[in-house]
Amino acid sequence: MSDLPEASDRVCPQCGRSLPASAFHRNKRRPDGLAFYCKTCAAARSEASRRKHGIAAQRRAPAPVADGLKWCPDCQQTKALEDFPRTRKGSGRHSYCKPCHNIRGRESKERLYGGSREYHLRRRYGIGQQEFDELLAEQGGVCAICGGADPQHVDHDHRTGWVRGILCFNCNGGLGQFRDDQARLAGAITYLRGTTWQRVLIHPGVYQMCSPTRGRPPSPRS
Structure with a gap:
């Protein structure tokens, strides 16, 4: 053989x-x-x-864990499965309970990126705080649309991911509500021109406030 x-x-x-x-x-x-x-x-x-690489040995539960429960190696407590974040891998639940998972996440962001702000900018927009500050300085430190002071929101093209500028909360939200559609924004401008008071030039250097041409007056009972 x-x-x-x-x-x-x-x-x-x-x-x-x-x-x-x-x-x-x-x-x-x-x-x-x-x-x-x-x-x-x-x-x-x-x-x-x-x-x-200095990674400590993985901790094991000191006693068998019943079905529907899971042991967290960080806080060393046995908790219900619902207390652990979901994942698509393995058992369907992360190794650490939600509080410990969040603490580890914050520590990782601080260690790898210097903080949550840098992590958020890098992950979502592909820029860091330095690029954010440089772009804001190019705008004069104000919102690129309304000129409001201290804008904190990054505006980007949702199709290409390209960062376009730094906006205040209201202007950034407004563009999002209008879906970055120039036709919708133009329609809104046309609408406002017909429903709000307008400053109209009637003579060189002389302006008159004209009343709306559409809509209805408020109810006396309102």
């Missing part, structure tokens, strides 16, 4: 054992569709890498 491994077996280069395909994780990027190391060695290598 031959001592050669069966065709379905593979030799793990870490431990040197001949193991069936089921002992290896799947990897679609490799020709045979299997990971390079067996599951046991892969886990050991991953753990060693975590220790090398």
